Amino acid sequence: MNNTQIHFRTCNLCEAMCGLEITYKNTEIIAIKGDKKDPLSRGHICPKATALEDLYHDKDRLKTPIKRTEKGWIDISWEEAFDEVATQIKNIQKKYGKNAVGSYRGNPTVHNIGLMLFGAPFMQSVGSNQKYTATSVDQLPHHFASLMMFGHYLMFPIPDIDRTDFMLIMGANPAASNGSIMTAPDFSKRLKAIQNRGGKVVVVDPRFTETSKIATTHHFIKPGKDALLLLAMLNVIFDENLADAKHLKNHINGWNTVKEIVSNYPPEKVATSTGMTSENIKNLARQFATAKTAVCYGRMGLSTQEFGGLCQWLVNVLNIVTGNLDTEGGALFTKPAIDVVEMSRRTGKIGSFNKRQSRVHGLPEFTGEFPVSTLADEILTPGKDQIKAMITVAGNPVLSTPNGKHLEKALDSLEFMVAIDIYLNETTKYANIILPTTTGLETAVYDLIFHQFAIRNTAKYAEALFEKDSNQRHDWEILEALTSRLSGKENPANLEQTLDYMLQFSAYKESELSVATLKKQPHGIDFGALKPQLPERLFTKDKKIELAHPLFIKDLDRLNKTSSDKNTDTYPFSLIGRRHLRSNNSWMHNSKRLIKGKERCTLLINAEDAHQLKLKNNEKVSVISNVGSVILPVEITEQMMPKVVSIPHGWGHHRKGIKLEIAQQNAGVSINDLTDSNRLDTLTGNADFSGTRVKIERLN
């Protein structure tokens, strides 16, 4: 091909950080392939990567600010937009107080270096404690367990899947996600490699997922019963003298407390509640504990349930008491080039819990933010510190947080809202002003967060492939413009200068890391496999792991009281979510190549249940919860456990007033029109929307 050029970068659409090789000519993309020389992804990409081209050309994507008026949306200049946003925020705070301005930051925030680096000073300039993010509908229990056990909310033990002999996967579907809180591009190949070297992979999930299909064994479990299974496995491990923390033996507090507590959960006692047989539980525990190396990994299905905090605690306990924490082939801590965990030794930002409580429901803060499930009530409930204005950043909480319709009512009541977003979507339609950022191929990329959670230590930086139009703004430029208007302070550093500052603290001194040196290595730099780092890396005061933090022990009372099935007469089915490879939460449905094909927003239901309800494949049914109802087609399958049904998350683009033409043609329904914002894991504040009770009715 003549005059074509090649650009290497990291895909920042999801956590997998796949290396891309993009062939282009001027602003035309010829091909997007996996970069075979990328040390982490080794040439892997998923179908979403090629949709970066669609995103770049998307005619619905906003490029300049728009303002909502009585006559509809109008274009305004950047200066006018910045001035009006700053004036409105200041006026509302003058009238009602600092906390009258709330904020919500969505999932893409952590995938964009500009939003990460310039978001904190912006939030400081707003000065409100009414802060919300997607964390509390996702991974909050992981942070909670890490803070309580290891002393730092970002110290996540990462499965060493390239060297393990036994992997237990609970409530996770990495064959679709390519790993989450475990950046593992080409996960499926890595999973098969475990089996090719004689190891085993066991999946425990209420659905026979895409990951289950390539695993050695799959067990169904009733939604929300994972903590009971983990306790029973630990019971067997201690009872049969299989527990041994190996090199961490002298660095653990609470060993005997855990041993005593798990003695109350013999497999025979919990088997019926979990839906697994006691024999299967015992075998699983023995296999895990006697494998040469093993790792347990639990994700969304474990976090977004009533006992999310307990689940993530017990996953860590299982890895620790079998000698698989901080061990090659087990779960290890990372050491990325920009190590935000290690940098906290200077900044003191290790995380916090329950320093203050939310105004309406008294829910605990975690690391400066409140659970997003309470956001709508904080907007709608009168009183001091009632939220009167909102700032949303790269988030669509109407579709992604529980009881989206309740939140819509709340957003509609605000005096002012600004959205930093590339789309006029289900949430941003309530804004008065939308400030669109550059995105994807128009931005520089260095993954600040997902290097921290990756299965290898690597570093990679790429500049923007395409120049932004003169009338576009980068995310960090928007945040900087607003920050300076609100605080009166200018930030002298740009994005690359800020990165350079952070790279000087890197542990890899010999590589003399800087943006300039990273630019010279377009495939990235490999610092190798993860290594043991304990006890030195711990942030606890006595440098010991808190195996039995009192907050977890106390929460077991709640588990013991609610371990039987509830509300099964009125709502006989348990509803769980699911994720597809060709979706990215709520925001990649405006790409034709990702949305085409068989309808994906369906209700998965077991064949026996469908037979009892006299349902036919593709028949539309009404799914009803205590909060609302949706109508969608049925997909009959053996994948589902009896009495458990599934709707994928991120759909529901039928709302009026949005501008997402392709997504609207394939709207689907939002699972969060059924989930209940009053249902929480009360230990951590995370939303409990895995296992919502529902009933199913035929339409005629």
Ligand code: SF4
């Ligand atoms: S798996 Fe994630 S990072 Fe990799 S190509 Fe797909 S969307 Fe991009």
